[in-house]
Every structure is written in structure tokens, then in C-alpha cells.
Amino acid sequence: MKKLLSTILILFLCLGIYSCSNKSDEDDLKESTTTDNDTTTDTTAPILAEVTVVTTPTTDTTPAYTFSSTEAGTITYGASCTSSTTSASSGNNAITFSTLSDGTYDNCTVMVTDNASNSSIPLEITRFIVRDFSISSSASDNATVTFGQSYQYQLNTGGTYSDTITYSLSNEPDNMTISSSGLVEWTPDNGSDITNYDNGTTNSPHTITITLTTASGYVLTETYDLTVTGTCVSGNVMAIWSGDQRSSTDSSKLLGNVTAYTDNATSGDVCGNGNNQSSGNDCTAYNNYDLRSASLHLTHGPTASATKGSIFFYNQYDNTSNLYLFFFFGDAGNSNANTVKLDVLSSNNSSSDVVKVSDDGTETSRVSQSESSGLYTSSYKSRHSYNGSHSDGAVIGPYTGTDFKILVDVGGTSSIDSETLTLGNLDSFKYFSKDGSSFALGGDNVSVDNFTIGYKTTVSCE
Numbered sequence: 001m002k003k004l005l006s007t008i009l010i011l012f013l014c015l016g017i018y019s020c021s022n023k024s025d026e027d028d029l030k031e032s033t034t035t036d037n038d039t040t041t042d043t044t045a046p047i048l049a050e051v052t053v054v055t056t057p058t059t060d061t062t063p064a065y066t067f068s069s070t071e072a073g074t075i076t077y078g079a080s081c082t083s084s085t086t087s088a089s090s091g092n093n094a095i096t097f098s099t100l101s102d103g104t105y106d107n108c109t110v111m112v113t114d115n116a117s118n119s120s121i122p123l124e125i126t127r128f129i130v131r132d133f134s135i136s137s138s139a140s141d142n143a144t145v146t147f148g149q150s151y152q153y154q155l156n157t158g159g160t161y162s163d164t165i166t167y168s169l170s171n172e173p174d175n176m177t178i179s180s181s182g183l184v185e186w187t188p189d190n191g192s193d194i195t196n197y198d199n200g201t202t203n204s205p206h207t208i209t210i211t212l213t214t215a216s217g218y219v220l221t222e223t224y225d226l227t228v229t230g231t232c233v234s235g236n237v238m239a240i241w242s243g244d245q246r247s248s249t250d251s252s253k254l255l256g257n258v259t260a261y262t263d264n265a266t267s268g269d270v271c272g273n274g275n276n277q278s279s280g281n282d283c284t285a286y287n288n289y290d291l292r293s294a295s296l297h298l299t300h301g302p303t304a305s306a307t308k309g310s311i312f313f314y315n316q317y318d319n320t321s322n323l324y325l326f327f328f329f330g331d332a333g334n335s336n337a338n339t340v341k342l343d344v345l346s347s348n349n350s351s352s353d354v355v356k357v358s359d360d361g362t363e364t365s366r367v368s369q370s371e372s373s374g375l376y377t378s379s380y381k382s383r384h385s386y387n388g389s390h391s392d393g394a395v396i397g398p399y400t401g402t403d404f405k406i407l408v409d410v411g412g413t414s415s416i417d418s419e420t421l422t423l424g425n426l427d428s429f430k431y432f433s434k435d436g437s438s439f440a441l442g443g444d445n446v447s448v449d450n451f452t453i454g455y456k457t458t459v460s461c462e
Helices: 002-015 023-029 285-289
Strands: 048-052 064-069 073-078 091-096 103-105 109-113 128-130 134-137 143-146 151-158 165-170 183-186 206-214 219-229 235-242 254-259 308-316 319-329 338-349 354-358 364-372 375-386 392-399 405-409 428-432 438-443 450-459
Touching (some): 143 151, 151 206, 235 308, 254 450, 285 308, 285 319, 319 338, 319 375, 354 364
Parallel strands (some): 308 428
Antiparallel strands (some): 048 064, 073 109, 103 128, 134 151, 165 206, 235 254, 235 450, 308 319, 319 392, 338 405, 364 375, 428 438
């Protein structure tokens, strides 16, 4: 009877207040995302995928990259790539990498951790290459160069790229070159250079393209216009540099070019009408200087001035290979007393040069000369003292070949006899050209104490 009552009581309790499920059944019915106070826990990690990779190779040191995420969260970067963007949203995320140096990036990763601290699998960023170099130039577009003058255009590179870069030109005029360091050089020395060969129009620009190629094959280009101005002047062209450039010329020291004066006997030009000169059309360097009455009387060359020194080259019309260096100070009949001391030192001359003319006897004299492999090296001491109403000067030559260099020292201490070199009270000392142009070389307002002259090219205006 007691057993029956117990069974009835249990059934009553099961049907009433209490559940009849056992504890193991309760555990099976509970969700894994449910806590004791019924709060849901997120255990799903974000899933990432690449959307837009970095263009490779790129010269952008802060390249863009896009990835997608299935959840919002915090971004963590791995290896060499970082970014100031640290928050991700659900969907596409565009980021910009912090500055990268030149190199290959093949180990970068990005990872997103959601608000429940679930981290994605790190997304491997597709390999890319940064070529950190840029180009800039020392001259602007629409540049100009005067006919017969030397043109230079330095293309510079910047950045951390250190591998080999090669340079090339396209659509360039004849004889224009570019060095392994990106220096463009050209001297328009033919009448056709004044005309654009693309359209045949005079003084219209040449459109030139410079191409840079990296060792990996990445290419950058720059295109600009260059116009040749002026008119064609035929003759031997000399280049002039500041400083001693006899051994090797420094293009950054180039002052410009000048053309040698040339007589033209076919036009009836007469040289040497003075007391001590022969007459007629015999325009030798000696006759052209025309030394008389203690002064020069030039037929071909710049106009003399009482307060200016002049230097130029001269050759006979029928002997263009023999060039002569002329220099003089003062103006016959209009000069003040003055003292000028300078040195002339030459090298690589294929002829044995001598003093052809020296005002007042031996004021200019050859101190030394040596020969090696058919090339001559010489030194000259030029010490001038002239009274009012007179001039002084000298002629040295001939200079032949295409490699000779002549250093003219007009300031400081002489390398020959330790005298102090001086232009005295001259206002200036100028290098003159057949086309009428000139370069200031020394004087009150010019800091050039020495300069080098050398053969550049021969201009033909045919």
C-alpha cells in the first residue's frame, strides 16, 4: 500500500509543478552559445579576401590596397607592411600603406579581429615591388639654346632605388647625347639644326623624349621641347670652361662657346697695311694683328677698348685648321697706362706653337715646350706694361687638332715665376666670338681667375 501511494505522489508531482526530464537530457537541450544568464557568445571569426592588389612594380612608396572582411573589427598588419588605418568595416576596406622603401614585398599580411576577439586567418598580401625613384630636371620645358652654344639638361633621380638605371633618347637632333648619369649635351653646329626636322619650320621646337629603364625593366619617360635660336655662323667653335680643365673637362664648369674670327680674301679683305706689315690679301695671324706705333690695328676681331681686355681665336679663310690665340689690352690712341700679367699654358696641341706676335719685343715669351706622341705641351709668360695712347698684346699659335686645351691664368700667383698675376686697372677681360657674343672672364665684377679654352666643333652653314 505504501509503495502504491509513493508512485501516485511521484506521478502527481511530475504532472504538476516539476519537470520529469533527467539532468542529462537538460544538458543536451542547452545551446553552446548560451550562458547561465542566457547571453549569446560570438565564436565566428571574420573571413578576409583580396579585392585590389598593389600594382607591381610601382614607384608609389605609399601604395593602395583593398581587401574585404565579413565582419568589422581591428586590423593588424604583419611583416614589412603597416598602415595608419586600423579599423575594418564589414565589406571592402581600402587602405594605404605607410611609406615603403625600394624593394620586394612578399611577406606582408593583414588580419582582422572582431569585437568578440575572434581573429581571422592572416590574409597574405600578393607579392609586389616598390621602385622608389622619381625624376626631376635642371631645366624646364620649352627650353632654348643659341646656335653654336652648348646645351645641357640634367635629368636627376631621387628616392632609395640603388640598382642600375639606363638612359636613352628618342627623336633627338643629330649628335645629341645622354650620359650614364642622365646628362643631356648638344651643340647645334649645323645650319639644319635651326630648323625642326619634324616639320621643316625655322626656330620651331624639337620634341625630345628621355627614357629611363630600371634593371627590372620598369620604364619612366620625360618629353620636353627644345628650340634653337639665333642664326648660323660658320667657323671653328671653341668651348670655354672656368678653372683648369686641361686634363679632363667638367661640364658643370662650362661657360659657353665662341666661334673663331675668319677673314675672307674673296671679298677683297686686306690685312697688314701698316708700316711693318706686308700689304695685300695675305691675312696671316701676324698681319691681322697689324702691330705698328706700339699698338695693334686689327682687321678681323673685336673692337679694341681703352678699359677692356680682349681674347679671341682667328684663322685664315683658306687654312681653317690653324688657329691662333689673340689677346690684347687697351686701344691705340685712347688708353691709360696699365700693367697686365698673365700666364698661358697649353697641352695636346698637334702643332709646335710659338709666339707669333709680342708687343714691345719679348713681353710674351715661351718658357717651356715638350712633345709626347706628337702632342705638344707649352707654357708662356706674358708681362705687359703700356703707356697711355698705346695697347699691348700677343698672338700664340698655331693650335691644331681637336684635343688641345689652353689654360689662361689672369689672377692669383703665377705657376711659372711666382709673380702676382693681375689685369691692372682694366674694367674687364672678355672672350669674343665671331657672332658678336662675348663672355666676361676677369675684372672688377668677375670672379674667374683662370679659364680653359678648347676646340669644340666646326660649324657649317651650308
